[in-house]
Amino acid sequence: xxxxxxxxxxxxxxxxxxxxSCAASGFTFSNYWMTWVRQAxxxxxxxLANIKQDGSExxxxxxxxxxxxxxxxxxxxxxxxxxxxxxxxxxxVYYCARIDLLTGLDFWGLGTLVTVSS
Amino acid sequence: xxxxxxxxxxxxVTPGQPASISCKSSQSLQQSDGATSxxxxxxxxxxxxxxxxxxxxxxFSGLPDRFSGSGSGTDFTLKISRVEAEDVGLYYCxxxxxxxxxxxxxxxLEIK
Numbered sequence: 607x608x609x610x611x612x613x614x615x616x617x618x619x620x621x622x623x624x625x626x627s628c629a630a631s632g633f634t635f636s637n638y639w640m641t642w643v644r645q646a647x648x649x650x651x652x653x654l655a656n657i658k659q660d661g662s663e664x665x666x667x668x669x670x671x672x673x674x675x676x677x678x679x680x681x682x683x684x685x686x687x688x689x690x691x692x693x694x695x696x697x698x699v700y701y702c703a704r705i706d707l708l709t710g711l712d713f714w715g716l717g718t719l720v721t722v723s724s
Numbered sequence: 725x726x727x728x729x730x731x732x733x734x735x736x737v738t739p740g741q742p743a744s745i746s747c748k749s750s751q752s753l754q755q756s757d758g759a760t761s762x763x764x765x766x767x768x769x770x771x772x773x774x775x776x777x778x779x780x781x782x783x784f785s786g787l788p789d790r791f792s793g794s795g796s797g798t799d800f801t802l803k804i805s806r807v808e809a810e811d812v813g814l815y816y817c818x819x820x821x822x823x824x825x826x827x828x829x830x831x832x833l834e835i836k
Contacts, residue, residue, distance in 0.1 A: 653825035667824045709778040
């Protein structure tokens with residue numbers, strides 16, 4: 607059974623940093639692109655970043671480019687999102703998801719809440 | 725960026741009745757290989773999104789056949805032939821043709 611479990615969310619002040627993790631199980635992690643998507647309170651879904659199977663390619667939405675870094679550790683079956691220079695508008699639930707070339711974002715984690723506030 | 729526009733933004737449906745959600749993209753979602761990268765997700769209350777439909781019309785694993793997707797180019801539709809109580813939630817379309825992936829605003833389905 608495919609499982610994704612995010613962790614690392616919490617309360618942080620504007621300008622601060624946070625590192626999110628996503629533990630993957632039930633599939634061969636190193637075979638899949640992975641992604642982060644977020645959802646601000648009461649709002650819709652926003653794609654943030656993708657990372658290739660070997661980590662050699664990464665892509666970001668403009669709003670987080672230069673502030674967020676997606677990475678992975680296939681030895682630990684883990685995906686990460688390093689978030690720096692956080693802003694109030696980064697407050698959201700952050701989801702990791704698996705990307706299948708045919709079915710797209712086919713499995714999602716439960717999400718972790720990040721609150722940026724002074 | 726490709727803009728995804730869903731209508732309606734909310735609908736209230738009697739159990740057993742049909743429901744339909746439209747999703748329009750600002751550009752064609754057809755890829756050079758002929759595939760069309762349009763996906764539908766359902767986010768049930770308090771849950772994370774779950775994939776329903778991929779490539780316009782293919783049902784994801786375990787999805788009941790009362791759900792169907794159709795469309796081409798820039799116009800797409802998700803239909804539920806007979807709505808059940810468990811279908812409540814927010815429905816999102818998403819394009820995967822080009823980055824950034826973009827989602828529709830979401831359509832809230834409620835039961836009358």
